[in-house]
Amino acid sequence: MRQIFATDNLIQSVPRYNIAPTQPVIAIWVDDAMRRTAKLARWGLVPGWVKDPREFPLLVNARAETMATKPAFRDSVRHKRCILPASGYYEWQTLPNGSKQPYYITLAGDEPLALAGLYSSWMGPDGEEIDTVATITVPAGPDVAHIHDRMPALMRGGQIDAWLDTKAVRFAEVEPFVVPQPAGSMASHPVSTRVNSAANEGPDLIVPVSDAPDNGTGDKSMTVKAKKSTQLDLF
Numbered sequence: 001m002r003q004i005f006a007t008d009n010l011i012q013s014v015p016r017y018n019i020a021p022t023q024p025v026i027a028i029w030v031d032d033a034m035r036r037t038a039k040l041a042r043w044g045l046v047p048g049w050v051k052d053p054r055e056f057p058l059l060v061n062a063r064a065e066t067m068a069t070k071p072a073f074r075d076s077v078r079h080k081r082c083i084l085p086a087s088g089y090y091e092w093q094t095l096p097n098g099s100k101q102p103y104y105i106t107l108a109g110d111e112p113l114a115l116a117g118l119y120s121s122w123m124g125p126d127g128e129e130i131d132t133v134a135t136i137t138v139p140a141g142p143d144v145a146h147i148h149d150r151m152p153a154l155m156r157g158g159q160i161d162a163w164l165d166t167k168a169v170r171f172a173e174v175e176p177f178v179v180p181q182p183a184g185s186m187a188s189h190p191v192s193t194r195v196n197s198a199a200n201e202g203p204d205l206i207v208p209v210s211d212a213p214d215n216g217t218g219d220k221s222m223t224v225k226a227k228k229s230t231q232l233d234l235f
Contacts, residue, residue: 001026001038004112005085005160008035017205019043020198021060027133029082029119030164041082045134046122047072053122062118064138064153064178068171073134076118079166081174082133083155084115088206090195091148102195103147104206105188107154114160116153116178141180144188151186153178 002010005028019025024040031037045059059072067073088106095101107113116136123129136153144151155163159177162169189208194200 001085005038005083005114006036007038009037011038011040013040015203016201017203018195018198018201021058023198025084025133027082027084027117027119027131028164029080030166034167036164039131041119041131041133043134044132045072045076045118045120046130046132047075047120048122050122059134061137062134064136067118067136068175073118076120076134077171080119081163081166081171082117082119083160083163084117084133084135086113086115088113089115089152090191091144091151093147100193100196102191102193103144103188104191104208105144105147105151105186108143108185108187110187113152114155116155116163136178138178138180141186142183143181143186147188151180154181 001007007028011026013026020043022042022044025043026038027041028036028038043060045062046053046056050056062070062073068077088104090102090104092100092102117133118136119131119133121129121131137150138153140147140149140151155177159174162174163177190210191206192204192209195205
């Protein structure tokens with residue numbers, strides 16, 4: 001992480017294969033001393049002005065089209081931009097029978113993703129401070145539009161530096177980076193529906209499975225009832 005994202009510190013973390021909203025994720029931003037720092041933050045942004053997070057909706061994602069005007073995000077858009085490093089992400093395709101098939105999605109070259117995000121630090125009544133983040137989503141690019149109509153915004157190369165430099169770079173200058181990835185950029189494959197439960201972990205979750213689900217003839221490993229959960233339709 002220090003080599004790829006040039007962080008001034010190193011976070012020791014075990015590999016995670018099924019991170020769900022409200023769980024800690026690694027996020028990178030520039031601190032007050034202008035150091036690029038990796039931190040653990042809660043996935044689900046809580047603006048600093050919120051009095052009781054328990055009564056505030058879970059903001060896992062910020063839509064690129066509206067984030068600059070939404071009260072919950074507009075301060076972070078200008079002053080608290082971050083990236084979330086990841087190897088890939090999951091999205092669920094709705095099948096004709098109403099079930100949902102999960103896919104694991106990566107960059108075509110298999111290099112690490114830099115998901116564009118926003119962060120906020122919430123101060124509790126007893127002085128506790130909690131860092132929280134939300135990922136930014138855009139309309140799906142051509143490589144993944146058949147899976148879902150949204151995808152995370154990704155920063156590439158020098159875009160990462162500009163995105164993180166909220167002191168010198170205005171949002172208007174980095175807004176053109178917040179777009180779908182072009183054709184040929186992304187790769188995907190179907191994975192087991194075991195990923196639907198946040199209780200399941202391990203590298204087997206990203207192993208490809210057949211992309212021709214058996215809907216009712218014996219193989220149940222790839223089908224799931226069309227039931228809403230926090231793991232489905234993240235974008």
